[in-house]
Amino acid sequence: FLSMSSIAQKMGHSTAAATGMVDKLQEMGYLTRMSAAKDRRKIMVAITQEGRELVDRMRQNIVRDLAALMAGTDHEARQAIADTGKSIKKRRLG
Known part of the structure; x- marks a missing residue:
């Protein structure tokens, strides 16, 4: 799992830009998004089997x-x- 801020940092872009990318990839079935267990405000992203393929x-x-x-x-x-x-x-x- 990666947080949205981690994704943004790895991309070298803003969190808003990363969110847009994640939205598209989730729409396409390549990622899933969920709330972190300890802090439900924090969004965590994971790759799906389709994404791995x-x-x-x-x-x-x-x-x-x-x-x-x-x-x-x-x-x-x-x-x-x-x-x-x-x-x-x-x-x-x-």
Whole structure:
């Protein structure tokens, strides 16, 4: 579960913008929204099975597209892509 403020912070947007996004994703069946057990004013968001399946498909498409991109590049370009991936991973984990 994530709170609306956590989602907004991860997006780098306002809570209002995050709320709009969550509204749409909930309408589409990808998220559920509920009140927190300890503070019913706080809204918590969770991904549904349909949402997980969408994320899995998106990841598979990214991997497929990246593999196709890398297959048509030379060694220097592949190294640049690998270095970029390492940099992204460091930022995400840091």
